[in-house]
Amino acid sequence: MLMRSLKPPELINGTRCIVVSCNPNVAEVEIAAGAYKGQRHFIPRIPLEPSDTQLPFNFQRRQLPLRPCFGMTINKAQGQTLKYVGLDLRQPVFTHGMLYVALSRTGDRESIHYLAPN
Incomplete structure (x- = not known):
């Protein structure tokens, strides 16, 4: 399941996808249901920064905005x-x-x- 809206209206939060291939920086997915079923897209890793931090330094991590959905x-x-x-x-x-x-x-x-x- 996609956890961020990346390319509305096709790739929005909650879109169910099938991972076709997964590389270190990008995942190729196929939309599993809905009006855009069967379309393939590349999902890049996106930078995430914590919004509420008490740390004296800034950090960010990069991750794929996907979550397994059973x-x-x-x-x-x-x-x-x-x-x-x-x-x-x-x-x-x-x-x-x-x-x-x-x-x-x-x-x-x-x-x-x-x-x-x-």
Whole structure:
């Protein structure tokens, strides 16, 4: 999952991608879903500086703005269409609206699986 908006509207925060190749300074990814599915892009390492630091010196690190995504929160899933949805309902959802968002990510109720207490 892309963690920064790099090239709107194609590469925005939350875009699910498949890493095709990964080099020390750049990763080649293919967009996995949505209107831009199948497009390939190069994601460079970007410099990151801490915003709240108590250190007497400045530092920055460079990293790829990608994170492995095997599961996502309801907030990250909003606006996406998924083939299958799995919900862990052992902890209650925050609001009814969040439950609606989670349940409406797929068009088929047979594609929704949930884990509930008892």
